[in-house]
Amino acid sequence: MNKAINNYWKTNLKYLSILLAIWFLVSFGFGILLLDLLNQIQIGGFKLGFWFAQQGSIYIFVALIFVYVFLMNRLDDKTAE
Amino acid sequence: MEQQLWIWIMVGVSFAIYIGIAIWSHASSTKEFYVAGEGVSPIANGMATAADWMSAASFISMAGIISFAGYDGSVYLMGWTGGYVLLALLLAPYLRKFGKFTVPDFIGDRYYSNTARAVAVFCALIVSFTYIAGQMRGVGLVFSRYLTVDINTGVLIGMGIVLFYAVLGGMKGITYTQVAQYCVLIFAFLVPAIFISIIMTGMPIPQIGMGSKAADGIYLLEKLDGLHRELGFHQYTSGSKSKLDMFLITAALMMGTAGLPHVIVRFFTVKKVRDARKSAGWALLFIAVLYTTAPAIAVFARTNLIQTVSNKPYETLPEWFSNWETTGLLTFTDLNKDGLVQYVADPKINELVIDKDIIVMANPEIANLPNWVIGLMAAGALAAALSTAAGLLLVISSSVSHDLLKKIMYPSISEKGELVAARIAAIFAVILAGYFGINPPDFVAATVALAFGLAAASFFPAIVMGIFSKRMNKEGVISGMLVGISLMLFYMMKFKLGFFGGGTNEDWWFGVSPEGFGTLAMCANILVAVVVASQTQTPPKKVQQMIDEIRKP
Numbered sequence: 001m002n003k004a005i006n007n008y009w010k011t012n013l014k015y016l017s018i019l020l021a022i023w024f025l026v027s028f029g030f031g032i033l034l035l036d037l038l039n040q041i042q043i044g045g046f047k048l049g050f051w052f053a054q055q056g057s058i059y060i061f062v063a064l065i066f067v068y069v070f071l072m073n074r075l076d077d078k079t080a081e
Numbered sequence: 082m083e084q085q086l087w088i089w090i091m092v093g094v095s096f097a098i099y100i101g102i103a104i105w106s107h108a109s110s111t112k113e114f115y116v117a118g119e120g121v122s123p124i125a126n127g128m129a130t131a132a133d134w135m136s137a138a139s140f141i142s143m144a145g146i147i148s149f150a151g152y153d154g155s156v157y158l159m160g161w162t163g164g165y166v167l168l169a170l171l172l173a174p175y176l177r178k179f180g181k182f183t184v185p186d187f188i189g190d191r192y193y194s195n196t197a198r199a200v201a202v203f204c205a206l207i208v209s210f211t212y213i214a215g216q217m218r219g220v221g222l223v224f225s226r227y228l229t230v231d232i233n234t235g236v237l238i239g240m241g242i243v244l245f246y247a248v249l250g251g252m253k254g255i256t257y258t259q260v261a262q263y264c265v266l267i268f269a270f271l272v273p274a275i276f277i278s279i280i281m282t283g284m285p286i287p288q289i290g291m292g293s294k295a296a297d298g299i300y301l302l303e304k305l306d307g308l309h310r311e312l313g314f315h316q317y318t319s320g321s322k323s324k325l326d327m328f329l330i331t332a333a334l335m336m337g338t339a340g341l342p343h344v345i346v347r348f349f350t351v352k353k354v355r356d357a358r359k360s361a362g363w364a365l366l367f368i369a370v371l372y373t374t375a376p377a378i379a380v381f382a383r384t385n386l387i388q389t390v391s392n393k394p395y396e397t398l399p400e401w402f403s404n405w406e407t408t409g410l411l412t413f414t415d416l417n418k419d420g421l422v423q424y425v426a427d428p429k430i431n432e433l434v435i436d437k438d439i440i441v442m443a444n445p446e447i448a449n450l451p452n453w454v455i456g457l458m459a460a461g462a463l464a465a466a467l468s469t470a471a472g473l474l475l476v477i478s479s480s481v482s483h484d485l486l487k488k489i490m491y492p493s494i495s496e497k498g499e500l501v502a503a504r505i506a507a508i509f510a511v512i513l514a515g516y517f518g519i520n521p522p523d524f525v526a527a528t529v530a531l532a533f534g535l536a537a538a539s540f541f542p543a544i545v546m547g548i549f550s551k552r553m554n555k556e557g558v559i560s561g562m563l564v565g566i567s568l569m570l571f572y573m574m575k576f577k578l579g580f581f582g583g584g585t586n587e588d589w590w591f592g593v594s595p596e597g598f599g600t601l602a603m604c605a606n607i608l609v610a611v612v613v614a615s616q617t618q619t620p621p622k623k624v625q626q627m628i629d630e631i632r633k634p
Contacts, residue, residue: 045300
């Protein structure tokens with residue numbers, strides 16, 4: 001049981017680091033640090049950097065939480081077996 | 082029907098609903114009072130969290146702020162939503178697993194010390210009070226603008242309503258009222274946005290409309306950038322703030338959001354750990370509906386405004402212009418006496434001053450929407466202000482009755498006594514908040530935004546380290562929190578209130594604004610905590626077991 005719990009925590013930390021890396025990339029990365037670069041790309045009426053800062057990052061935030069919910073529910077069930 | 086009548090109807094009906102819910106769901110135990118009996122479904126809790134979160138400022142001012150700041154306004158959009166990712170991933174599930182009532186509860190138990198608990202209570206009270214005073218003022222403003230009562234009467238009515246359902250229903254009453262309030266406020270926000278998006282771009286979804294072409298075939302954002310260049314404002318889609326400041330402000334708002342006690346406590350109200358994660362997802366989804374619509378409203382309103390007024394003869398301006406002029410939120414002074422409105426960046430020749438709050442509130446009039454929409458806006462703005470005030474009130478009352486009284490001063494108090502104390506504390510908190518609402522000290526407006534910096538500098542690192550590090554001990558965390566919150570308070574007082582010699586933008590440390598300083602204060606908190614912890618004893622076995630326990634599925 002102890003080993004299973006250990007694995008559970010390790011996998012959790014792995015999920016966390018991947019999801020938080022995406023979280024950082026879309027907001028601080030695309031929305032702020034790389035703004036000028038991405039603003040040279042235009043999709044529809046949006047400059048891409050501006051879109052990430054005011055729209056895109058928020059959609060991805062929502063998706064990230066639901067992905068985490070899905071991953072953790074699966075992991076919970078697997079560990080409980 | 083007349084506009085004023087519609088306003089009374091919409092506000093009256095929504096208030097009747099809130100009071101009905103409060104009576105139906107009154108709390109009979111401390112568990113119901115503090116955490117709604119831990120029986121709230123994740124979706125309902127998500128909605129309640131969203132309503133709790135979105136204050137009068139989000140509803141009325143945010144779109145306006147973005148409208149004037151353009152890209153710079155993104156700090157609020159990303160900061161106030163990105164914090165929920167941190168909450169869902171780093172805090173909510175573990176705190177739910179821990180299974181107590183308040184944030185100081187966690188800090189006190191995890192760091193096996195009543196000193197740590199007391200420091201946490203102190204931080205919770207500071208953060209909540211700076212926040213709630215602003216809310217009561219918001220309630221008063223909305224009442225005075227829509228219901229044409231005196232602003233102080235407005236605050237008193239607001240106090241009465243909040244008092245009624247927060248004191249009677251506790252967390253249970255607040256949660257279910259907030260579900261209703263979310264529905265009212267989001268509907269009130271979306272209806273005018275959709276109408277205006279259709280009018281300006283023919284696209285019913287505002288989020289897409291803001292990136293679409295206007296009737297003349299030019300992309301709205303391109304047109305707006307052009308207009309801004311012409312009038313001397315900085316370009317709408319790129320910023321005027323430094324990248325460092327943008328970065329630090331966004332980070333401070335995110336970590337502050339995740340550290341605000343009235344937000345965290347919501348995740349104690351669901352049944353299971355799973356539900357805490359899911360509920361954070363729902364909360365952010367419900368919040369995102371408003372937060373992605375706001376920048377669209379900002380673009381529509383900004384374009385509309387500039388096109389309607391810039392270089393137009395004053396005489397030919399539409400009726401809403403003079404309507405809002407009478408409220409003092411719009412002022413026009415014809416400096417060069419040419420009868421035209423010069424609206425430009427240069428303050429020497431600019432003739433038009435616009436209050437940011439107009440953007441959302443005048444929207445229905447600018448777009449010629451029916452009167453019931455205006456009634457709806459009034460009900461929505463009140464829902465936003467009341468729901469946030471009630472949530473904060475509960476944190477204040479539970480900090481006093483549970484954390485101070487029960488856990489530190491009189492551990493022998495009975496459940497009934499604690500419940501009475503919680504209600505009395507809530508009454509005092511409302512009266513104090515109302516007092517600040519009627520006599521707003523100068524610092525309120527300046528400090529509401531800084532409450533985030535305070536939360537980021539104190540709670541967020543203390544809780545995260547408590548979960549993810551077994552080595553962190555009470556000495557480390559107490560010194561970290563004290564250093565973090567004092568640094569933040571010092572910087573805030575120095576540069577916002579002019580204490581300690583004051584200072585201008587040029588004196589900012591490393592060019593960091595007080596809004597962004599929370600991030601640095603948080604780093605100092607962590608640094609101090611880690612260094613002190615490494616020099617002192619590891620936490621006792623019992624605590625290590627507790628950490629293992631909250632990490633388990």
